[in-house]
Amino acid sequence: MSLRDKVAVTGIGETAYRRGATRSSTELQLEAALLAIADAGLAPREIDGIIPIGITGAPAEELATNLGVAELRYSALTPMGGASSIAAIQTAAAAISAGLCNHVLIAAGRNVTSGARAGVRIHQMPQFHLVTEFELPLGAIAPAQLYAPMARRHMELFGTTSEQLGEIAVTVRGHALLNDNALMKKPITLADHQGSRMIADPFRLLDCSLESDGGAAFVISAADQALDMPQPRVLVSGIAEGHPDSPSAITQRPDMTRLGIAKGAPRAFAMAGVTPADIQVAEIYDCFTWVVLCQLEDMGFCGKGEGGAFVQGGRLRLGGALPVNTHGGLLSQAHMLGLNHVVELVRQLRHQADRRQVQGVQLGLATGYGDLGDGAIAIMRRG
């Protein structure tokens, strides 16, 4: 049995994204959850599966209590950092297809203004205990520093340049300017990127994603039930997670320039029965510019080492051959753990993306990346 077209994303919701939110991560998570449930035309009590995302926000039991869920039939965790929300779609699809439950809520809330910043958060995650013991004391603290050697090796092996990374930053910023719910409001140029201060070589400030507060959520339902729900149906046609060799430490990985999504993407494309050439919009997890470039290679949009040339020439811009991160992504909209990528893909496929709508789009994908290299990919189609 395949999970192809078995479930649909039936509801989406996101709070306003900001810095300095006064609401707690759990309140933001609940606010987004209520928006997504209402968008799906459901009452909160009808939710019967919950997968909370991230290490902030509430666990499933607390969400169920607050929402007044009548019968929680299924709960799960997919602790894969930024790949969690799309990995959660896979487990939700499996559970719904097996008849365990009907409507799974996937929700996250973050208030990093009052909580720990990125360099602290990852060391609170148990899967990183060896990184925390062996790498943190050396001064390898934040994701920027842990991922930078992957990008550096890619640049040395393949000639990838900082300007090519900058092309991604400039592209995604341009898209954010078309999104009223994006934190970044000012255009940037390649010169701005090149002039931004170095954080962890080769990553400059404008290669790095935002720290922001907010909540995002979506609802997964059986495909046949989705026909009777209010929104245009967006089917999950291909879904997979993939883990790199040596998932718990980048330094020990046989090939540092290949991410977990390289293993998952072929499964997702095969499930959906499509190829990268068929994809009309791609919302690609962008914690750092280089991570977008590497995922494009690992998904097969171009060969390994060809990503630098691939991202040039406006290909990723709205109006280009493969518009990427049409909402502004983690780089320029908000860091919402990639739930905002799923929300945006659904908006695009519903044709509800306003000024940034990719005209006539029928098929797209969203990816997640996290936990030092884990990947997840969801291929969705309007139908």
Next chain:
Amino acid sequence: MAETSKPAPHPSPLTQPYWDGTAQGVLRIQHCAACGKPRHYPRYICDACHSFDTVWKDSTGRGTVHSWTVAHHAFHPGFAGELPYALVVVDLEEGVRALGRFAEPSGNGLRLGLPVRVGFVQGGGGFALPVFTPEG
């Protein structure tokens, strides 16, 4: 001033031999006592033969540069006074990789394949941490 002190490792029985080694100026790598496969960082079992039996062997401390980064931003206040500093990933002769500081803080001279040799520098909590210097 716990806030500005550098983070220190918290050794466990699994990892204590590594830190005992660095305190003596030796880079020790865990090996499977059954099949001989080296592994780093330390783990409970061998991923090849699944034996729980381990033996610690002294590394030659020699290797070649696999990749690197240069830190220009202090993500922890304990490192603010050291910027910039270079972190280097090294392919050790034993067949595993190690992360260490690079002796030249600016990272000047780094390239893939550069031969390096380990030394040690005192880090948080008084623990000895690996620092790699170009050979010759």
